[in-house]
Amino acid sequence: MKSLIQTEFLKFKRSRILYISIFGVLIISATVLLQGQHIFYGEKYADKSGWLITAALSLGSFYILPPLFALIGSYSISREYQDGTMKELAIIPVRGKELIVSKLIVSFTFCIFLTLLLFVLELFTEVILYTNKLTILEMIGYLKQYFLQGIALFFAITPLIAIVTIFRKGYWLSVIFAMIYSFAGVFTSQSQMFKSIYPISASFCFSGFYDVSGMQFMIACISLIISLLIAGIILRSARVYRME
Numbered sequence: 001m002k003s004l005i006q007t008e009f010l011k012f013k014r015s016r017i018l019y020i021s022i023f024g025v026l027i028i029s030a031t032v033l034l035q036g037q038h039i040f041y042g043e044k045y046a047d048k049s050g051w052l053i054t055a056a057l058s059l060g061s062f063y064i065l066p067p068l069f070a071l072i073g074s075y076s077i078s079r080e081y082q083d084g085t086m087k088e089l090a091i092i093p094v095r096g097k098e099l100i101v102s103k104l105i106v107s108f109t110f111c112i113f114l115t116l117l118l119f120v121l122e123l124f125t126e127v128i129l130y131t132n133k134l135t136i137l138e139m140i141g142y143l144k145q146y147f148l149q150g151i152a153l154f155f156a157i158t159p160l161i162a163i164v165t166i167f168r169k170g171y172w173l174s175v176i177f178a179m180i181y182s183f184a185g186v187f188t189s190q191s192q193m194f195k196s197i198y199p200i201s202a203s204f205c206f207s208g209f210y211d212v213s214g215m216q217f218m219i220a221c222i223s224l225i226i227s228l229l230i231a232g233i234i235l236r237s238a239r240v241y242r243m244e
Contacts, residue, residue, distance in 0.1 A: 202220035
């Protein structure tokens with residue numbers, strides 16, 4: 001398993017998908033910075049302590065990060081089909097289940113990296129450009145929020161990753177599906193009933209971005225776990241990398 005994970009990491013480092021994803025994170029940061037220049041009652045949004053960090057997490061989670069996560073995950077799983085190397089892979093003594101798990105682990109790692117990269121960019125902007133006085137405890141709190149949000153979003157997106165792998169070479173479809181899927185979260189997040197049920201908005205409940213009750217938090221956790229289980233069922237039934 002360790003060698004499979006190392007191999008997948010090396011493949012990703014040579015892939016354009018990683019650089020496209022980093023560029024997407026930079027777009028989020030730049031967009032939020034521009035939005036922060038708007039003046040409300042004589043004060044810029046960006047001048048409020050923590051505004052850039054929270055705005056970036058909200059904007060990214062609803063519009064940019066889910067499509068990027070879906071692209072990374074679906075590309076990783078369908079890479080051999082896309083590159084036409086399945087015949088070479090079939091002669092290697094490796095279990096298909098282990099291969100998929102290694103790909104998901106690497107995809108998850110890169111998705112968390114992108115989320116934390118966004119946090120670092122926004123924290124840098126807050127502290128250096130605007131000299132906003134964030135305390136150490138506030139910084140740690142935001143870091144925890146970003147980390148948990150990244151985990152939750154990946155869980156929420158896994159069913160789309162699994163569905164798109166059925167098409168073998170259609171990993172770009174995951175971007176379109178994820179955009180629609182995540183945009184719907186904008187509306188469910190406004191409902192006390194559905195915001196902890198729909199996986200995208202449930203990610204905000206899980207990370208602590210939304211103030212929710214203990215029951216809503218538990219529902220959000222269940223929703224995200226169900227998303228992961230659905231992805232597993234789809235991958236198993238689709239017999240992706242069935243080589244045993």
